[in-house]
Amino acid sequence: MRLNFGILKRPKSQIPGFGLTMGYTVFYLSIIVLIPLIALFSEAFSMGFQAFIDTTTHPRVIESYKLTFFTSLIAAIVNTVFGLIVAWCLVRYTFFGKRIFDAIVDLPFALPTAVSGIALTTLYSSQGWFGQYLEPLGIKVVFSPIGITIALIFIGMPFVVRTIQPALEEIQIEQEEASASLGASRWQTFYKVILPTILPAVLTGFALSFARALGEYGSVVFISGNLPMKTEISTLLIVTKLEQYDYAGATAIAVVMLLISFVMLLVINILQRWSSRRKGMEAI
Numbered sequence: 001m002r003l004n005f006g007i008l009k010r011p012k013s014q015i016p017g018f019g020l021t022m023g024y025t026v027f028y029l030s031i032i033v034l035i036p037l038i039a040l041f042s043e044a045f046s047m048g049f050q051a052f053i054d055t056t057t058h059p060r061v062i063e064s065y066k067l068t069f070f071t072s073l074i075a076a077i078v079n080t081v082f083g084l085i086v087a088w089c090l091v092r093y094t095f096f097g098k099r100i101f102d103a104i105v106d107l108p109f110a111l112p113t114a115v116s117g118i119a120l121t122t123l124y125s126s127q128g129w130f131g132q133y134l135e136p137l138g139i140k141v142v143f144s145p146i147g148i149t150i151a152l153i154f155i156g157m158p159f160v161v162r163t164i165q166p167a168l169e170e171i172q173i174e175q176e177e178a179s180a181s182l183g184a185s186r187w188q189t190f191y192k193v194i195l196p197t198i199l200p201a202v203l204t205g206f207a208l209s210f211a212r213a214l215g216e217y218g219s220v221v222f223i224s225g226n227l228p229m230k231t232e233i234s235t236l237l238i239v240t241k242l243e244q245y246d247y248a249g250a251t252a253i254a255v256v257m258l259l260i261s262f263v264m265l266l267v268i269n270i271l272q273r274w275s276s277r278r279k280g281m282e283a284i
Contacts, residue, residue: 040258044251055252064234064253069260071145071233072213075152079209080202083160090161091168105161108154113218120151121223143225148233151220152213159212160205167201168194203272207265214261 045052055061090102108116124131124141131141141147171194179189195202217235224231234257241250 037258040251041255043248044255047248047252051248052252055249056256060228060232061234061237061253063229064232064237065256065260067145067148067231068214068234068257071149071152072210074149075156075213076206076210078149078153079156079160080206083157083205083209084164084198084202086157087161087164087168091165105158108156108158113155113216114222116154117151117219117222120147120154120219124150124223142223143227143231145231147223148220148231151223152216155216155219156209156212159208163205163208164198164201167198171197200272203268207268207272210268211261211265214257 047055086105090098090105121128121142123129124134124147126132126135126142128142134141139146141150175193176189179193180186184192215235217233217239220233221236224233224236226232226236234253238250238253241247241253
């Protein structure tokens with residue numbers, strides 16, 4: 001009996017040029033993402049660890065962190081709720097002007113953020129279309145956290161709508177009809193049939209909207225007023241330090257923002273994966 005000790009060959013990849021495309025992917029991501037991040041961390045810690053701690057824990061910086069993350073979180077939550085409603089309307093109903101409304105959703109993508117900030121400031125100023133009615137009620141929008149939140153809602157809405165919309169289109173009407181035939185109410189059908197199906201897309205839309213809001217600058221800088229300790233966001237503080245040629249201080253604040261954002265997005269991705277696995281197990 002002869003034994004064949006030949007080397008086992010790895011099955012040939014079904015993707016043509018895997019080695020070339022994988023090499024290009026690693027090279028591209030390194031040039032675009034990894035190397036800039038390494039340079040960012042290197043510049044931030046060039047000032048020394050103690051100076052890094054002193055810079056990133058300064059009261060003015062701490063207040064900018066709180067304002068940035070709080071307004072971004074509120075904007076992402078609002079966008080998730082109302083973005084789901086808008087996506088539902090565009091997918092499930094046919095009405096006059098539907099294509100126009102569908103195109104309007106993408107308008108914040110194309111509109112320069114500076115133009116958005118100027119337009120919102122004009123609308124909500126004391127003499128603006130909305131501001132002239134809100135300020136007598138004691139609601140000040142311009143130069144306040146409310147104005148910042150409105151600006152972040154404006155630029156983040158398309159991310160939620162365009163993420164949830166394809167997930168809603170994939171849901172078969174038969175599933176809802178089966179739920180209704182079993183005696184479920186409309187709310188029970190939505191909560192137990194539709195929502196679990198689109199939950200990964202909802203979480204993704206929330207994460208994208210939240211991440212976009214954290215890095216926003218152009219639309220916020222006009223409506224916030226940039227008052228230190230009150231309406232000064234972290235991105236504005238970074239730009240201020242750059243204008244003062246404090247590159248190490250600017251990168252230090254950016255590194256802290258990056259780390260906190262990464263942790264929060266990691267948690268959201270874990271929840272998204274857990275939701276996807278749960279959906280798969282229920283399907284089995």
